[in-house]
Amino acid sequence: MYNQISDLRPLAGLTNLQTLGLGANQISDLGPLAGLTNLQNLGLGANQISDLKPLADLTNLEWLDLMYNQISNLEPLAGLTNLEWLDLMYNQISDLRPLAGLTNLQTLGLGANQISNLEPLAGLTNLELLYLYNNQIRDISPLVANSGLGSCDGVWLEDNYLDLTSGSAAMADIQTLLHRGVDVHYQPQIQNNPPTITTVTVLTDPQLPGSTIQVTGTFTDPDPGDIHTATWTWGDGATSEGTVDEATGTVTGSHAYTTPGTYTITLTVTDSAGSSGTGTATITVQTPAEATADLREQVAELELQKGIGNAFTVKLDQAIAALNSGDRDGARDVLNAFINQMKALKGKKVAAEDADALIAMAQEIIDSI
Numbered sequence: 001m002y003n004q005i006s007d008l009r010p011l012a013g014l015t016n017l018q019t020l021g022l023g024a025n026q027i028s029d030l031g032p033l034a035g036l037t038n039l040q041n042l043g044l045g046a047n048q049i050s051d052l053k054p055l056a057d058l059t060n061l062e063w064l065d066l067m068y069n070q071i072s073n074l075e076p077l078a079g080l081t082n083l084e085w086l087d088l089m090y091n092q093i094s095d096l097r098p099l100a101g102l103t104n105l106q107t108l109g110l111g112a113n114q115i116s117n118l119e120p121l122a123g124l125t126n127l128e129l130l131y132l133y134n135n136q137i138r139d140i141s142p143l144v145a146n147s148g149l150g151s152c153d154g155v156w157l158e159d160n161y162l163d164l165t166s167g168s169a170a171m172a173d174i175q176t177l178l179h180r181g182v183d184v185h186y187q188p189q190i191q192n193n194p195p196t197i198t199t200v201t202v203l204t205d206p207q208l209p210g211s212t213i214q215v216t217g218t219f220t221d222p223d224p225g226d227i228h229t230a231t232w233t234w235g236d237g238a239t240s241e242g243t244v245d246e247a248t249g250t251v252t253g254s255h256a257y258t259t260p261g262t263y264t265i266t267l268t269v270t271d272s273a274g275s276s277g278t279g280t281a282t283i284t285v286q287t288p289a290e291a292t293a294d295l296r297e298q299v300a301e302l303e304l305q306k307g308i309g310n311a312f313t314v315k316l317d318q319a320i321a322a323l324n325s326g327d328r329d330g331a332r333d334v335l336n337a338f339i340n341q342m343k344a345l346k347g348k349k350v351a352a353e354d355a356d357a358l359i360a361m362a363q364e365i366i367d368s369i
Ligand SMILES: [Ca+2]
Pocket: 192, 193, 194, 195, 221, 222, 223, 226, 271, 272, 273, 275
């Protein structure tokens, strides 16, 4: 213990060893220990270990200290069924499934990891001391399901995300364990932070009635492991569920408005503790006449040869007049004439790219009339 050992190869032949203490060194490679199958007690705390594969066949181990390392994968421990004492505190563990069969465990240290799912512990009925503080635990029902946890046993659950408000599921579970005689340590818990909406972006604005708009929002939540749901409120009486991508912190949604106007879109993101944040954006849904006026402006900006430009804008003025007087058929006819003329001049008097964009706009207006 407490040396600067990093190379374990000289120990590889000591196959009769039953107890070995190598804590507080600079060990990362456990390969030379793979054949020491008589080991019953092995101390490896405070090293630089991430790979536990060499321990997989040390099935006589009863006492194993691995605290303060860089371990995330417990798979190699799955067959060490004689373990009674296992310390894995201060690592990077989130998946406990490999421990599910270690039913002789009496002391299990899992504090200061990234654990949220305790289900693999439900069958470890010989547990007496269970350290789970400083993780991401919200649900302790698997501990209630563990029929072995009772009088004289201790569970440490401080600094997780348990909901300690009276009547919550977590409080009910804590009460159940306390009534069974378990010494439950559960205060304080980590304060949950609400999500913050950082942006709400309408991907096409303005828009015409009937066409589907795409929106995207981004959010942050400082609490690791939080799961989020999202709701879009469109401002026209409709709401819909947002699609959440936890990895990127984005929410997407889409909606089609039926009536022109200016609407406030509200995004609400709610975390697994029930706290929420909101963000807004506005969208303008134009009347066909307003959209045609926009189209006219874009044609004017192209600075086409005078006669050609006039031919287009005159048609669009006619369309606006028709729309304003309720003559939908007339408006459609003149917009179709606009499109035909644009097609005829596309790539000649009007750049192909510009013509395509203007034709698409005109078609959208026709579709919305
Ligand atoms: Ca949160």
